[in-house]
Amino acid sequence: MIPHAYIVDDEDVVRRSLTRLIHAMGIPSTAFASGEGFLDAYTGAERGCLLVDIRMPGMSGVDLLEELRRRGCTLPAIVITGHTDEGSSLRLASLRITGLLEKPFSLAQLREMLARCEAPTR
Numbered sequence: 001m002i003p004h005a006y007i008v009d010d011e012d013v014v015r016r017s018l019t020r021l022i023h024a025m026g027i028p029s030t031a032f033a034s035g036e037g038f039l040d041a042y043t044g045a046e047r048g049c050l051l052v053d054i055r056m057p058g059m060s061g062v063d064l065l066e067e068l069r070r071r072g073c074t075l076p077a078i079v080i081t082g083h084t085d086e087g088s089s090l091r092l093a094s095l096r097i098t099g100l101l102e103k104p105f106s107l108a109q110l111r112e113m114l115a116r117c118e119a120p121t122r
Contacts, residue, residue, distance in 0.1 A: 002076075002117050004048030005029040008038045008064060009080065010056040018051060021110060035064030042068075046075060049098070049117035054081040065095045076117035080105075 005022045007029055009015050015031040022029045032038040035052070036059050050068075052061040059067075065077055076098040083102075092100070099113045 001025075002027055002049045002114060004046070005114070006038060006046065006048060006050045006075070007031040007052075008035055008050065008056075008061065009053040010034060011053070014053070014080075018110075021107060022114070025111065025114070027114070035059035035061065035067075038064065039067065042073075044071065044073065046073075048075065049114060050075045050077040051101075052077060052079055054079050054092075062091045062095070065097070066091070069095055078113045078117065 005018075005027050007015055007018045007022070009018070009031070010033055012033070015033065019029050019031050030041075032041070034056060038050075039059075052064055054061040061079055065079075068075065068077075074096075077095070078099050078101055079092060079097050080101045080103065098116045101109060101113055
């Protein structure tokens, strides 16, 4: 089981829903309304998995992942999207994401993605 899930999504209803689902799986989580908010709290010592919305105002999910990778962060990342465009898909390909969850997704799909994140990270 992953030790912690970090949820980054600008939609309050999505953050609350993911928090409830993940807690029901026995995984603690912390939710952030923006990529900037996560970066403000990020120390580099976090372990677990990042669930990030691809499209957010300000720093997008792709921008956040690029910045984290630039900093040497290897947290497994699951990207959540309602739709992808070619530009985002190309940028994601180089970011070593664990997977892509397309909205709406099922609990089984979420569990499968989280199971993929169980490898040790730094």
